[in-house]
Amino acid sequence: MIVAASLRALGRRRGRTALALAGIAVSAALLLDMTMLASGLTRSFGDLLGVSGYALRVTPKGILPFDSEAGIPGGDAVGERIARVPGVKSVAPVLGAQFRVVRGDSAGPPLFTMGIRPGAQFLYRLVEGSEPGPGEVVVSEPMSRLDGIRVGSTLQLAGGAGVSLGRRDARTVRVSGVGDFLYDYAEQRSLAMPIGQVQRATGRPGEVSLFGVAAADGVDGDDLARRIAAAVPEVSTLSTRELMREMDRRLLYFRQLATILGSIAMVVTALLISTIVTIGVRERFGEIATLRAIGVARGRILLAVVTEGLVLAAAGCVAGLPLGLWMARRLDRILLSFPGIPARMTFFAWEAERVALAMGLVIAIGGLAGCIPGLAAVRSPLSQALREEAE
Amino acid sequence: MTDEPGRVIEARGIIKEYPYQGDAVRALRGVDVDVSAGEMVAVVGPSGCGKSSLLNVLAGIDPPTRGTVRLLGDDLYGLDEGARSRLRLRRVGFIFQRFHLLAVLSAAENVELPMAEAGVPKRERRDRARELLDYVGLGHRTAHRPPHLSGGEQQRVAIARALANRPEVIFADEPTGELDRRTGAEIIDLFARLNRQGTTLVVVTHDAKVAESAPRVVEMADGLVVGSGVRP
Numbered sequence: 307m308i309v310a311a312s313l314r315a316l317g318r319r320r321g322r323t324a325l326a327l328a329g330i331a332v333s334a335a336l337l338l339d340m341t342m343l344a345s346g347l348t349r350s351f352g353d354l355l356g357v358s359g360y361a362l363r364v365t366p367k368g369i370l371p372f373d374s375e376a377g378i379p380g381g382d383a384v385g386e387r388i389a390r391v392p393g394v395k396s397v398a399p400v401l402g403a404q405f406r407v408v409r410g411d412s413a414g415p416p417l418f419t420m421g422i423r424p425g426a427q428f429l430y431r432l433v434e435g436s437e438p439g440p441g442e443v444v445v446s447e448p449m450s451r452l453d454g455i456r457v458g459s460t461l462q463l464a465g466g467a468g469v470s471l472g473r474r475d476a477r478t479v480r481v482s483g484v485g486d487f488l489y490d491y492a493e494q495r496s497l498a499m500p501i502g503q504v505q506r507a508t509g510r511p512g513e514v515s516l517f518g519v520a521a522a523d524g525v526d527g528d529d530l531a532r533r534i535a536a537a538v539p540e541v542s543t544l545s546t547r548e549l550m551r552e553m554d555r556r557l558l559y560f561r562q563l564a565t566i567l568g569s570i571a572m573v574v575t576a577l578l579i580s581t582i583v584t585i586g587v588r589e590r591f592g593e594i595a596t597l598r599a600i601g602v603a604r605g606r607i608l609l610a611v612v613t614e615g616l617v618l619a620a621a622g623c624v625a626g627l628p629l630g631l632w633m634a635r636r637l638d639r640i641l642l643s644f645p646g647i648p649a650r651m652t653f654f655a656w657e658a659e660r661v662a663l664a665m666g667l668v669i670a671i672g673g674l675a676g677c678i679p680g681l682a683a684v685r686s687p688l689s690q691a692l693r694e695e696a697e
Numbered sequence: 698m699t700d701e702p703g704r705v706i707e708a709r710g711i712i713k714e715y716p717y718q719g720d721a722v723r724a725l726r727g728v729d730v731d732v733s734a735g736e737m738v739a740v741v742g743p744s745g746c747g748k749s750s751l752l753n754v755l756a757g758i759d760p761p762t763r764g765t766v767r768l769l770g771d772d773l774y775g776l777d778e779g780a781r782s783r784l785r786l787r788r789v790g791f792i793f794q795r796f797h798l799l800a801v802l803s804a805a806e807n808v809e810l811p812m813a814e815a816g817v818p819k820r821e822r823r824d825r826a827r828e829l830l831d832y833v834g835l836g837h838r839t840a841h842r843p844p845h846l847s848g849g850e851q852q853r854v855a856i857a858r859a860l861a862n863r864p865e866v867i868f869a870d871e872p873t874g875e876l877d878r879r880t881g882a883e884i885i886d887l888f889a890r891l892n893r894q895g896t897t898l899v900v901v902t903h904d905a906k907v908a909e910s911a912p913r914v915v916e917m918a919d920g921l922v923v924g925s926g927v928r929p
Contacts, residue, residue: 307806307813314801596797599758600858601786602814603779689759692793692870693749 308602312610313617315586323618326582330622331629333575334668338630339637339654340568341664344561346655352550354650358428358488360398360518361527361546364388364534368542370552371516377401378541381514388517391537393525398426398518401501403508407453408462408476417449418490419497421504428488428518430498435483438499442482449495450484457481463497465507477507492642492649519543560653575622575668579615579675587611587679594683595691604684611683615676616669623665631656704767705866705897706732706755711764713750713920724750725761726920732899734865737892739911740901747920748901749870755899756789756868757781769865786815790859794871796851798843804830804854805839811861822861829857833887849880856887866897873904885910 316323355361364384366376378384381399389397401421406413420429424437430444435457438444443463445455455461462476479499487496505511521530531545544552554561587594597607634654641653713725724747732738732755740748753759755766757773766773769788773781785791798807805826812822830839833853835846843851852872859867869888873881881904889910892898900907908914916924 307802307810311799311802311806311810318801592795592797593799596791596793597799597810598782599756599785599793600791600811601782601784601789602811603782606814687759689750689753692753692758 308597308606309610309613312614315590316614316617319586322582322585326578326618327621327625329578330575330618330668330672331625333571333578334619334622334626334665335630335633337568337571337575337668338626338661338664339634340564340571341660342630342634342654342656343637344564344568345657345660346653347557347560347651348550348554349655349657350651350653351553352546354488354648355546355549357650358518360396360428360520362519362521362531362534363544363549364517364519364538365515365542365544367540370544370549375402377510377513377515378517380512381517382512384538384541385514385517387538388519388534391530391534393522393530393533394519395522395525396426396520398428398520399423399501399514400427400429400516400518401504401508401510401513402515403465403504403510405463405465405497405507408464413464415495417495417497419499419504421501422498423501427498428520430485430487430496432483433486435481438482440500440503441479443479443497443499444483444485445481446487446490446494446496447484448490448493449497450481452493452495455481455484457483463507488650489648491645491647494649572667572671575619576671576675579618579672580678582618583611583614583676584679584682586614587683591683591691591694595686595688598684598688599692607684608677608680611680612673612676615672615674615680617672619669619672619675622672623668626668627661627665703734704731705734705736705769706730706899707767708755709765711751711754711761711766713747713754713759714762724920725754728764728917728920728922730755730915730922732866732897734897735892735895736913737888737898737911738900738913738915739908740899740915740917741903741908742917742923744903746917748903748917750920751917752868752870752899752901756791757785786811787862788865790862790864790867792852792855792859792867792869792872794874796843796848796855796875798851798854798858800843803840803842804835804846804850804857807843807854808857808861811858815862817862825861826857829860830854832860833857847880848876849883852876852880852884853887856884856891860891860896864896866899867891869898869900869902871902871904872900873902873907878906881906 363371365371366378369376385397385399388394403419404416405419406416422429433447449455459481461479463479464476490496505513521527527545528547531543534543594607638653642649708728708730711725711728714721714723728751740751742748754761757768760774771784808826808829809822827839830836833856835850835853838846838850873884876884885907888898900911902908914926915922
């Protein structure tokens with residue numbers, strides 16, 4: 307009954323309680339977003355790496371995928387050695403390059419072009435047409451849509467070096483398909499063509515930028531990475547976990563930002579709840595002193611006050627959850643518009659445990675914030691409190 | 698100190714000092730008081746003479762600086778805080794000048810509250826709250842909240858609350874201090890009725906009417922009991 311009375315007291319000043327709740331909801335939403343941001347990009351990156359089934363990356367020694375233009379010389383032979391490692395299901399070589407579409411005398415902007423093995427690639431999913439054969443390319447969906455390129459269209463492509471030298475030795479290719487390129491940023495124009503074609507056009511015979519490696523069923527990615535590293539020591543083999551760890555390291559500033567903003571949100575939540583409960587307790591100082599005088603245990607009074615804090619925090623969470631999700635969607639859209647961020651990634655990962663953690667933190671803060679005025683109320687000298695109220 | 702049968706309160710050598718600006722202000726200077734079961738005692742005296750301080754000490758609200766109090770057979774300040782709270786909850790009733798009802802609870806809920814804290818089952822406390830509100834003449838206002846009751850009505854609810862756990866002794870601190878003369882008289886009548894039915898009452902007051910209604914008066918001045926008499 308005493309707890310119910312305490313909660314009803316919150317309803318006594320509806321406007322004030324509503325304003326406090328709005329503040330707590332905003333803080334809870336911010337904390338939720340920062341919790342989602344802290345791990346969102348890394349987790350999303352991990353999901354993206356695994357989506358194609360090629361969970362391992364083999365790169366030039368000490369280089370992360372596409373971190374530099376360094377390549378693996380003698381790539382075909384290296385690929386065969388990797389394929390022979392027990393537990394390897396498939397090896398997909400990739401050579402990155404830049405091509406331009408030539409129209410008349412002018413060349414378009416550089417297009418990220420990937421040389422792939424059509425039967426074993428992990429960079430795109432065909433949405434239309436077929437895998438590229440000799441003299442053919444697959445274009446990304448935005449390129450098809452924005453430039454009006456269809457399956458069967460022909461393009462004049464020139465390699466980066468040829469264009470820069472002004473020779474523009476363009477060659478004609480046919481579009482065999484349109485692909486959904488998994489790692490492209492929004493509206494990115496990309497091409498994929500057989501790797502031999504890219505090697506010849508760029509003057510990098512036999513070179514590979516990286517390999518994607520698919521593990522056989524039941525084979526642990528980290529174990530396989532170690533076996534490949536032992537068998538082919540002149541390259542770096544990275545499991546999804548290692549790549550995520552590296553991503554985590556690179557995104558340290560995001561986590562720091564999330565930690566700082568999250569901490570601020572927690573402090574604001576604590577201040578809001580503490581303030582509103584303190585005001586409520588001060589207004590009921592006489593009532594509380596009377597309750598103590600008539601023999602209600604201190605613990606019961608403290609429980610009632612702490613419950614106020616908990617209920618305020620929980621109600622703030624209920625309101626803050628949809629607000630936080632809405633804010634996350636808006637912020638995600640803004641952040642994903644930064645160049646170079648794959649459109650399939652997300653900065654804010656919905657993880658039930660993390661959301662529960664954030665909401666649990668807010669509620670715990672509510673309880674703690676309620677403790678401060680609660681303890682003050684039950685620890686004040688009783689006779690003095692009664693005297694003050696009588697005056 | 699003896700523990701005489703029928704003795705509800707036995708206070709000896711009560712000294713109460715309050716710290717004030719680095720010094721100690723002595724509110725009680727060695728007070729001895731005995732109250733027997735079924736008595737109604739009015740503690741009177743000018744403002745600041747130590748009446749309320751004495752009441753707080755006797756009721757287990759404020760420990761004395763020196764001296765001992767036996768309340769209902771227990772060495773009051775030999776008990777820990779929790780035991781003292783339980784004693785106040787289950788065996789003692791309190792009535793305050795400003796009523797101090799919980800504004801968010803109805804009259805009936807205010808009366809039920811001490812019973813709920815004492816673990817009385819819901820149905821039993823609901824029935825008893827209704828009975829008590831009938832007893833104080835507020836059976837028709839059980840659902841009203843304190844802000845919708847007059848001062849006299851609020852004090853009646855406070856009296857019903859004080860009676861909730863069937864206390865053996867009731868302490869009242871200026872119970873008519875906030876009431877007009879007519880309403881005050883009604884409260885005095887209620888106290889007299891309670892006393893006739895066997896409840897022990899200790900009432901601190903500067904209201905002459907309350908003092909006149911009490912069979913025994915303890916007069917205080919300057920932190921001391923300066924007179925005590927039983928009305929014939």
